[in-house]
Amino acid sequence: MAKQKTRGEQDLEDFDLVFKALAHESRRNILVVLLSRGGSMTAGDIVKRFPFSWPTMTRHLKQLEQAGLISVDKISREQHYTLKKDRLLGIVNNWLKWFDNKQ
Numbered sequence: 001m002a003k004q005k006t007r008g009e010q011d012l013e014d015f016d017l018v019f020k021a022l023a024h025e026s027r028r029n030i031l032v033v034l035l036s037r038g039g040s041m042t043a044g045d046i047v048k049r050f051p052f053s054w055p056t057m058t059r060h061l062k063q064l065e066q067a068g069l070i071s072v073d074k075i076s077r078e079q080h081y082t083l084k085k086d087r088l089l090g091i092v093n094n095w096l097k098w099f100d101n102k103q
Contacts, residue, residue: 021067
């Protein structure tokens with residue numbers, strides 16, 4: 001039976017996923033573009049704004065999705081990506097709380 005993670009262990013895993021996703025400038029820029037365009041865009045609309053190939057964009061979007069920073073919904077034949085701003089703010093605020101509480 002797998003050992004259940006403590007809250008601290010889960011927090012650290014979440015921090016790793018999010019901060020790895022944010023480590024790449026292009027992924028940070030994708031989040032900014034999503035925010036500036038109302039929080040949701042199709043994959044085609046996103047890729048038009050960057051000098052990436054489809055495979056590169058797909059990798060970036062997948063990493064952001066795995067970190068929980070965006071969600072994807074298939075509507076008809078298009079993939080729609082939505083910024084999960086609450087997740088981003090929650091992780092960042094939780095990270096900062098660690099430093100407040102760990103004096």
